[in-house]
Amino acid sequence: MERYIGIDAHRDSCTVTVLNARGKKTQQHVLPTEGGALVECVRSLTGSLHLCVEEGEWSEWLVEILSPWVGQVVVSQTPWRPGPKSDATDARDLAERLRTGRLRTPIYKAPRQWARLREAVRLESKLTQDVVRTKQRLRSLYRRRGLTCSNDAIYAPRHRADWIRKLPQSLVPSAEILGQELDVLVEFQQTAERHMLTAARKFPIRRILETAPGIGPKRAARLLAIVVTPHRFRSKRLFWSYCGLAVVTKTSSDWVAQAGGRWVRAPVIQTRGLNRACNRQLKDLFKGAANSALRGKPPNALRDAYERMLEAGTKPNLARLTIARKIAALVLAMWKSESEYRIMS
Numbered sequence: 001m002e003r004y005i006g007i008d009a010h011r012d013s014c015t016v017t018v019l020n021a022r023g024k025k026t027q028q029h030v031l032p033t034e035g036g037a038l039v040e041c042v043r044s045l046t047g048s049l050h051l052c053v054e055e056g057e058w059s060e061w062l063v064e065i066l067s068p069w070v071g072q073v074v075v076s077q078t079p080w081r082p083g084p085k086s087d088a089t090d091a092r093d094l095a096e097r098l099r100t101g102r103l104r105t106p107i108y109k110a111p112r113q114w115a116r117l118r119e120a121v122r123l124e125s126k127l128t129q130d131v132v133r134t135k136q137r138l139r140s141l142y143r144r145r146g147l148t149c150s151n152d153a154i155y156a157p158r159h160r161a162d163w164i165r166k167l168p169q170s171l172v173p174s175a176e177i178l179g180q181e182l183d184v185l186v187e188f189q190q191t192a193e194r195h196m197l198t199a200a201r202k203f204p205i206r207r208i209l210e211t212a213p214g215i216g217p218k219r220a221a222r223l224l225a226i227v228v229t230p231h232r233f234r235s236k237r238l239f240w241s242y243c244g245l246a247v248v249t250k251t252s253s254d255w256v257a258q259a260g261g262r263w264v265r266a267p268v269i270q271t272r273g274l275n276r277a278c279n280r281q282l283k284d285l286f287k288g289a290a291n292s293a294l295r296g297k298p299p300n301a302l303r304d305a306y307e308r309m310l311e312a313g314t315k316p317n318l319a320r321l322t323i324a325r326k327i328a329a330l331v332l333a334m335w336k337s338e339s340e341y342r343i344m345s
Contacts, residue, residue, distance in 0.1 A: 001047030005070070006094030008087045009033060009058040016041055017091035019099055028088060033058065035065045042069045052098035054078050054090070055107045063109045074098055077105035105277075110228045117203070120196040121225035125281065127189040134185055138178045141171060155182060196221050211341040212331050213302055214289030223331065226282055230335040239332050243286055244278030245325050274321075290324040299343055302326065 002021040007014055011033060018027040027045075031037045042049065049070040053062050055077045067073045076094065097103050110118060135155055142154060147166055153159045157179070164175050200206050200221035209220040233239040240246045249270050256266040293302045302323050309319040334341060 002099075003045055003047045003049050004095040004099040005042070005045070005049060005051045006091040006096070006098070007038075007051070007053050007062060008091040008094065009053065009056065009062060010087070013087075014038060015087035015091040017088065017095050018045065019092070019095045021099070023096060023099060025092065028091075030087075035061075038062070039065060039069065042066055050074075050098055052076055052094040052103070054094060059107070060109060064112060064115075073109075074103060075107040075109055076103045077107055079104060108228075108232060110225075114225065114228055117196070117199040117221065118225045120192070120199040121222050124189065124192040124196045125222075127185065127192050131182070131185045131189050134178060134182045138175065138182060141175055141178065142167070145171065157183060193218065200224055205335065205338065208334055208338060208340050209331060212289075212334060213296065213327055213341065214291070214293035215327075215331065216292070219285055219289060222281065222285055226279060227335075230332050233332060236329040236332055239328055240325055241275055242279055242282065243328050244274055244276070244280065244283035245286065245321065245328060246275045246278075248273055248275050286324040286328045287320070289327050290320050293327060294320070294323065301343065 003026075004019045004021075006017045006019075014031050014033050016027075016029045016031060016038075017025060020026050029041055031041055042051070050072040051066060051070045052074045053059050053076070055075050059075045063073050063075060076097065078090070078094070138154060139149070142149065142163065145167060147163070149163075154163050160175075160179050164172055164179075167175055197217055200217070203224055206217075206220045206224055209215055209223055210217055212220075215223070230239075233242065237246065249272050251268050251270050253268060254265055255263045257263055290302075293300070294306055296303065305326070306319050306323055309322060310316065314322075330341065333339075
């Protein structure tokens with residue numbers, strides 16, 4: 001007997017709806033958002049169980065605690081839809097879309113052994129964002145007084161007193177507090193980075209990924225945490241799409257009629273851009289890797305390819321994008337074959 005379960009999770013409560021193979025609702029429960037109650041509810045069901053959870057703050061936890069008790073777990077990115085909305089409606093909609101195979105965007109969830117690395121990468125990323133935000137606030141404070149600095153001297157503790165003396169007394173407390181906050185955040189960020197690199201050492205493949213152009217230890221750790229396995233992607237084009245590096249072409253009114261009722265393609269203007277439905281962290285990672293690779297020492301095949309594209313008239317931003325796509329394809333191939341990057345002489 002097939003059972004399809006949809007769970008709409010919130011901070012205090014979870015609505016659980018169960019459908020049979022014909023789509024008839026057989027059970028509906030409102031449970032506290034507690035692991036024991038949810039596991040007990042799922043274990044009480046009989047038959048072949050299929051579970052659908054909406055992507056959100058609780059999805060990873062729900063997959064972890066409920067996957068041992070069901071045959072299939074799917075996390076779905078639910079599209080917006082008009083009309084009435086309630087927890088019961090959302091839970092039933094999840095179960096119904098799983099039953100009928102109408103899940104548009106299933107979300108990959110890594111196995112449990114990757115939890116430590118993924119959490120370490122998540123923490124390091126958050127602290128890095130906090131450091132950047134505090135630096136921008138400090139630089140903005142000086143810029144409001146017409147003081148600009150082309151380097152990072154305003155962030156360094158040894159130069160801070162010299163810069164603070166240039167400010168009026170009304171802004172001195174703000175500059176001192178922001179400087180102290182920056183020092184603490186930088187220390188925390190460095191600690192989180194060491195923790196991330198330590199967690200990545202558990203996976204031998206990281207040594208191979210580190211040899212790719214522009215990757216290095218930190219980007220390799222982030223790659224491992226986000227992608228987990230390269231076999232999720234059948235080809236480099238699917239990987240490009242996931243990384244936000246796939247080129248999307250949009251046209252309209254593509255065909256015109258000629259004499260005799262024959263249709264031909266019209267010379268219309270094509271709008272080109274990158275796909276927006278992607279993993280933003282991977283997009284930043286590969287674009288940053290491209291910038292790092294172009295600054296590398298010779299022999300540098302990617303730098304030579306970049307310069308050839310510029311000589312052919314390609315815009316610099318599009319040339320850098322091409323290099324990022326090359327690195328992404330190279331990383332995927334290295335990961336699948338478990339082969340290090342070597343420069344051919």
